[in-house]
Amino acid sequence: MKKTLFLLLVLLSILVILIRYSSKAEEILFGVKQKSGISIFSIPDQATVLIDNKEVGKTPFEDKNLEVKQYTIKLEKEGVSWQGNIKLNSGTVTIINRDLAQNQASSSGEILTLNKGRGITVVSNPQQSEVEIDGKSYGITPISINLNTGEHSILVSHPNYLKRSIKASMPPEYNLTVSVDLALSEVDLTTVSAPVITQTPEVLVKQTPTGFLRVRDQASLNGKEITKINTGEKLVLLEESAGWDRVRLPDGKEGFVSSAYVEKVEKQTN
Secondary structure: OHHHHHHHHHHHHHHHHHHHHOOOHHHHHHOOOOEEEEEEEEEOOOOEEEEOOEEEEEOOEEEEEEEOOEEEEEEEEOOEEEEEEEEOOOOOEEEEEEEOOOOHHHOEEEEEEEEEOOOEEEEEEOOOOEEEEOOEEEEEOOEEEOOOOEEEEEEEEOOOEOOEEEEEEEOOOEEEEEEEEOOEOOOOHHHOOOOOOOEEEEEEEOOOOOOEEEEEOOOOOOOOEEEEEEOOOEEEEEEEEOOEEEEEOOOOOEEEEEHHHEEEEEEEOO
């Protein structure tokens, strides 16, 4: 009796170890396949999402019941598209955030993935981009940094490219990999002679799904919300970039709005 009990305990211990340390154990022992997830955001939103050439929805899109393998992801909106190959990891959610643009040089975005380990790894296009985390400079990409778990603000920059700001949360026992694409910046207008401006450009806030438009402190979905502007209001246009417009609000403050929900109008000066 004691020998039988001892053998049962040994077998139970082995089973627990297999389940804990082998990602294939559940599938082998119980026929249960490991699952993973994906969350996709885009500017403009409501972009068509295709996974392995099959249309599955519109952005923002989320599916947390996907098989663990590599997928081809494609986003399309009004003739503009982006495509990439994404390998999903068991028990984690991969995040894709893209600013769609007419050409690749103006397109930007990031992919956030989790793997067993610790710290953060940042890779970028172009390479050798500067990395700041929580306001502290750490060096150039590609780079791996040992950081504590919790929420962090990541800023990636490179000369002649638009900066990219990302907020991410690092869970315990995982390494966060951030793959960033930077967009080329606009031509420095201070070096270009221009005629006297006789009109002041403005943008009109179009209809939005929420009935208002968020104004952020950075040209990114990760930017902090400054205020909300009602549809039909006009804002002074200060600068245009890929997917975002820098505007001046009626109270004199400046911020960024999604160019998908505004249209340019011209106001004649006195």
